[in-house]
Amino acid sequence: MTRRYFLLPVLFFLLAYCLPLGWRPLIIPDEYRYAEIPREMIVQQDYVTPRLLNARYFEKPVLGYQLTALAFRWFGYSNVTIRLQAALGAALAAAAIWLLLQQATGDGKIAALGATLYLASGLVYALGVFATLDSLTTGFLTACLVCFYLACREPKCSLRQVVFLLGCGVFCGLAFLTKGFLAFAVPGLTAVAFLIWEKRWKSFFTLPWLILLALIAVALPWSLLIHRAEPDFWRYFIEVEHLQRFFKDEPGQHPEPFWFLLPVLVAGAFPAAFLAPAAVLGFRHRMRELFRRSLCRFAACWLVLPFLFFSASSGKLATYVLPCFAPLAVLGAVGVAAYLREGERRHRAFNLVLSGWGWLLLVAGLIACVVVPLVYRRLGMSDETPAMLLAIVVGTVWGGVLIWSRRFPERERLLFFFGGLIPLICAGQLAIPHEALESKAPAAALQLAARRFPDPEQIVVTHPSLMHAVAYELQRPDLLVRGSSELNYGFSFEPGRAINPLELNQLLNRERRPAVLFIARGVDERDLPGRIPPIDAEFVHEGIRVVHFGARP
Numbered sequence: 004m005t006r007r008y009f010l011l012p013v014l015f016f017l018l019a020y021c022l023p024l025g026w027r028p029l030i031i032p033d034e035y036r037y038a039e040i041p042r043e044m045i046v047q048q049d050y051v052t053p054r055l056l057n058a059r060y061f062e063k064p065v066l067g068y069q070l071t072a073l074a075f076r077w078f079g080y081s082n083v084t085i086r087l088q089a090a091l092g093a094a095l096a097a098a099a100i101w102l103l104l105q106q107a108t109g110d111g112k113i114a115a116l117g118a119t120l121y122l123a124s125g126l127v128y129a130l131g132v133f134a135t136l137d138s139l140t141t142g143f144l145t146a147c148l149v150c151f152y153l154a155c156r157e158p159k160c161s162l163r164q165v166v167f168l169l170g171c172g173v174f175c176g177l178a179f180l181t182k183g184f185l186a187f188a189v190p191g192l193t194a195v196a197f198l199i200w201e202k203r204w205k206s207f208f209t210l211p212w213l214i215l216l217a218l219i220a221v222a223l224p225w226s227l228l229i230h231r232a233e234p235d236f237w238r239y240f241i242e243v244e245h246l247q248r249f250f251k252d253e254p255g256q257h258p259e260p261f262w263f264l265l266p267v268l269v270a271g272a273f274p275a276a277f278l279a280p281a282a283v284l285g286f287r288h289r290m291r292e293l294f295r296r297s298l299c300r301f302a303a304c305w306l307v308l309p310f311l312f313f314s315a316s317s318g319k320l321a322t323y324v325l326p327c328f329a330p331l332a333v334l335g336a337v338g339v340a341a342y343l344r345e346g347e348r349r350h351r352a353f354n355l356v357l358s359g360w361g362w363l364l365l366v367a368g369l370i371a372c373v374v375v376p377l378v379y380r381r382l383g384m385s386d387e388t389p390a391m392l393l394a395i396v397v398g399t400v401w402g403g404v405l406i407w408s409r410r411f412p413e414r415e416r417l418l419f420f421f422g423g424l425i426p427l428i429c430a431g432q433l434a435i436p437h438e439a440l441e442s443k444a445p446a447a448a449l450q451l452a453a454r455r456f457p458d459p460e461q462i463v464v465t466h467p468s469l470m471h472a473v474a475y476e477l478q479r480p481d482l483l484v485r486g487s488s489e490l491n492y493g494f495s496f497e498p499g500r501a502i503n504p505l506e507l508n509q510l511l512n513r514e515r516r517p518a519v520l521f522i523a524r525g526v527d528e529r530d531l532p533g534r535i536p537p538i539d540a541e542f543v544h545e546g547i548r549v550v551h552f553g554a555r556p
Contacts, residue, residue, distance in 0.1 A: 008111040008112050008114070008115035009101065009111065009114075009115055011115045011116075011118075011119050011418070011421065012097050012101060012115055012118035012119045012122055015119050015122050015123070015421055015424075015425060016090075016093070016094055016097065016122055018425045018429075019122070019128070019424065019425045019428045019429065020090045020093060020094070020122070020128070020131055020132060021090060022429065023132065023428075023429050023432045024082065024083045024086050024087070024090060024132060025081060025082045025083040025086075026432055027082070027132075027432055027440075027444075028082070028440065028444035028446050028447075029082055029085065029134070029444065029446055029472070029475075030133070030440070030443050030444055031443055031444070031445060031468060031469060031471060031472050032468055032470075032471050032472070033133070033134065033135050034085060034086075034133065034134040034135075035471035035472040035474075035475050036055065036471045037067070037068070037071060037085065037134045037135060037136065038071070038085045038134065038471075038475050039055060039056075039471050039474050039475040039480070040053055040054065040055050040060065040068045040071075041068045041069070041071035041072035041075055042072075042075065042080070042475060042478075043055070043057065043480055044068060044069070044072045045072050045075060045076065046480075050065070050069055050072065051065065051225065051228045051229055051232050052065075052229065052232050052233055052236075053065055053068055054493075055471070055474075055480075055490060055493065056470060056474055056480045056481075056482065056484070056490060056493075056500070057480045057481060057497075058490050058493025058494055058496070058497055058500065059233065059492065059493040059496060060490065060493055061233070061235075061236050061239045061240050061244070061492065061493075062244055062489070063136060063181070063182060063183065063244075064179065064180045064181060064182070064183055064225070064229075064240075065180060065225060065229070066177060066180035066181045066225075067088060067136040067139055067140075067181045067182075070088045070139070071084070071085060071087075071088055071134075074087050074088065085134045086132055086133065086134045088134075088136075088138075088139050089130060089131055089132065089133060089134055089135060089137075089138040089139060090131050090132060090138070091139070091142070092131065092137075092138035092139035092140070092141060092142035092143075093121075093122060093127060093128075093130075093131030093138050093141075093142065094142070095139075095142030095143070095145070095146055096121060096127075096138075096141055096142040096145040096146070096329055097118040097119075097121050097122050098118070098146075099142075099145045099146040099148075099149040099329070100114075100117045100118045100121050100145065100149070100329055100332055100333060101114045101115065101117065101118040102114075102149060102153075103117075103149045103152060103153070103298075103333065104117045104118075104298075104333065104336060104337075106153055106156070107152075107156075107296075107297075107298040108298070108337075108340075110340070112340070113336050113337065113340045114336075116335075116336040116339060116340070116417065117332050117333050117335070117336030117337075118332070119275075119421050120275045120278070120332040120335050120336055121275075121328060121329060121332035123274060123275040123421060123424055124271060124272050124273075124275045124276075124328050124331075124332065125270070125271050125272070125273050125274065125275075126267070126270075126271030126272075126321070126322075126324070126325060126328065127271070127325065127328050128428065129271075130322060130325060132432075135322065136181055136182055137182075137322040137325050138325070139181055140178050140181045140182040140185065140186070140326075141325045141326050141328075141329070143174045143175075143177045143178035143181060143186070144174070144175075144178050144185075144186065144189050144190065144326050145326070145329045146170070146174040147170075147171050147174035147175045147178060147186075147190050148171075148189075148190055148193055148194075148305060148329075150167045150168070150170040150171035150174060151167070151168075151171045151190065151193075151194055151210075151214075152197075152297075152298075152301050153167045154167035154168045154171060154210065155197075155198075155201075155203070155206065155210070155297075156297075159209065165213060168210065168213035168214050168217075169213055169214075169216075169217045170217075171190075171214050171217070172213065172214040172215065172216060172217025172218040172220075172221070173217045173218075173221055175187070175190055175214065175217075175218050175221075176217065176218045176219075176220070176221025176222040177221060179218070179221075179222050180221070180222060180225060183240065183244065183245065184241075184245055188309070188312055189309045189312075189326050192304075192308040192309055192312055193301070193304050193305045193308055193309065196304040196307075196308050197297075197300060197301050197304045197305075200300050200304065201297060201300065239492065243492075259319040261314050261315070262314070263314070263319050264310065264313055264314050264319060264321070264323065264324045265314075267321045267324050268310065268324050268327060268328075268331075271321075271324070271328065272328070272331060274424060275332070275335070277420070278335065278339055278420070279335070281338070281339045281342045281343070282334070282335045282336075282337075282338030282339045282342065283338065284338075284342050285337070285338035285339055285340070285341035285342030285343075286334075286338045286341065289341050293337065293338075293341060298333070298337070299334065299337060301330075302330040302333040302334045302337075303330070303334070305327075305329070305330035305333075306327050306330040306331055306334065309326055309327055310324065310327050361402040361403065361404070361405030361406040362402065362406060363402065364398055364399065364402025364405070365399055365402035365403050365406065366402075367398075367399075367402075368395050368396070368398050368399025368400075368402060369399060371395045371399075372395055372396065372399065397426050397427050397430040398427055398430075400423075404419055404423055405419060405420065405423070444545075445469060445472050445476075445524075445545070445546075445547045446472070446476060447544065447545055448544035448545050448546075448547035448549065449472060449473060449476035449477060449522070449547065450476055451542070451544055451549075452477070452520065452522065452549045453476060453477050455540070455542075455549075455551075456518075456520050456540070456549075456551050458518050460517055460518070461517055461518035461519060461520050461554075462482075462483060462510070462517055462518070462519045462520070463477065463479050463481075463482035463483065463519075463520045463522070464482065464483045464484075464485055464502060464507060464510075464519060464520070464521045464522070465482055465483075465484065465485065465521070465522040465523065466484075466485055466486070466522070466523045466524060467484055467485070467486055467487070467488035467489070468524060469522055469523070469524060469547075470482065470484050470488065470490075473522055483499075483500060483501075483502045484500060484501050484502065485501075485502055485503075485504075485507060485523075486501065486502075486503065487501060488501065507531070508534055508535070511535050511536055511552055512534065512535075512536060513555070514555060515555055515556065516552075516554065516555045517554050518551065518552060518553055518554040519551075519552040520549065520550070520551055520552075521549070521550040521551075521552070522547065522548070522549050522550075523547075523548050523550075524546060524547060524548070525546060525548060531550065535552075536552060538550055538551070538552065539551050539552055539553040
């Protein structure tokens with residue numbers, strides 16, 4: 004029986020996450036950054052020092068890049084292999100949530116609901132099919148905290164407790180090797196607050212030792228190797244990437260107000276948050292009873308403490324809040340389960356909740372079916388209309404199915420709810436307007452430039468926002484970057500890699516000069532200096548401008 008419920012999150016992951024991984028082109032700069040660094044690792048056969056454009060890149064540790072490089076070696080270069088580690092990170096987190104709820108409640112339905120709620124959260128999905136390190140880090144952190152909680156439930160010094168404590172340390176070490184000292188903050192705050200709430204004072208002296216042993220065994224080898232290869236790595240990584248980002252309000256550190264992450268958390272929970280009314284009602288009448296359970300206490304500490312920690316940071320990105328979605332899914336599953344056990348009134352209320360969303364989707368979809376084609380035709384986007392209409396029709400049908408499914412019990416209605424999300428998510432990916440991706444997805448333009456100007460001896464100059472994509476698509480990590488960029492530190496060891504307008508003008512007007520290929524976004528003439536020699540060839544494709552200056556022997 005439990006195995007049957009386990010199929011719900013498994014099928015949701017395979018169809019909603021894995022199936023569309025290769026549908027969308029790579030987006031600048033992030034996806035190309037996390038593709039080019041592993042590619043350079045393979046070319047240079049250096050799996051210790053992260054490098055971007057052959058320059059030192061010390062923003063993150065190495066594990067995420069190593070896993071992508073491993074995927075490249077096993078499965079070849081493709082959009083799927085670039086995004087694979089992000090999808091596997093979401094899968095690991097969902098599996099950990101399932102294990103936590105299964106062990107804590109003994110109910111396969113609640114476990115499957117929690118895992119699927121996590122996978123159906125919008126921000127979790129967006130980062131689970133996008134090549135960044137956030138999803139993978141969150142997967143390791145979720146597994147780490149689940150192992151810690153399960154270890155707390157086991158008898159002292161039992162074999163299961165030892166295994167869970169070692170697992171906690173291993174996953175903490177893997178998170179550290181992926182994203183850095185964040186791996187200590189999230190589990191540390193959660194564990195300390197939970198043990199205080201539970202008044203388990205002795206655990207402060209008995210639980211950490213095996214965790215630290217496993218953590219050191221995982222993290223220490225690379226930490227020593229990178230210190231030996233690059234003695235300045237830890238100074239830069241701690242001072243710039245951690246202390247400055249947390250304490251300084253500098254533009255490069257993404258300063259945001261304290262409340263910035265709250266709307267991100269709320270909005271990022273949809274469409275799973277469609278079930279939030281049921282979860283809130285489930286907690287409303289049984290708040291004291293539920294929070295006597297150690298599981299709810301642990302999830303509350305896991306949700307609140309890391310959220311406040313990230314909110315206190317001066318530098319914030321929306322992705323920082325991702326580790327909070329796992330405890331949110333746990334509490335959501337417990338709340339919905341409590342609500343569905345309350346008695347006969349739950350049937351009417353639950354039907355009202357899902358049917359209300361169904362009517363909203365149905366009416367909105369019918370209106371959009373009329374309005375969107377008119378708007379797209381007025382904007383000259385008629386080629387995009389069929390894909391957008393497909394997504395609208397799927398959403399409209401999903402709303403109708405939610406209304407129709409009221410004749411079924413709540414358990415089956417949840418299957419209709421999550422099952423309808425899968426085609427909606429897939430159709431939504433196909434319906435992203437081409438104009439929204441133009442100049443953000445430069446693969447076609449750069450591949451055309453590689454075919455038209457294949458000279459390996461030419462100098463390639465590009466804008467900082469395009470440098471990752473140009474290096475990956477043209478396989479030219481030796482390119483020059485026009486202006487300052489995130490590689491200012493790395494380029495400080497390689498003078499001449501960052502080029503200003505005056506230096507570009509001097510290069511183009513040099514008497515003896517190799518061919519120069521200049522690549523920029525858009526057709527703004529200010530991209531090139533005022534006095535330039537005659538252009539030998541030029542084209543603009545999907546918002547990317549490519550200019551070729553022939554060689555002067």
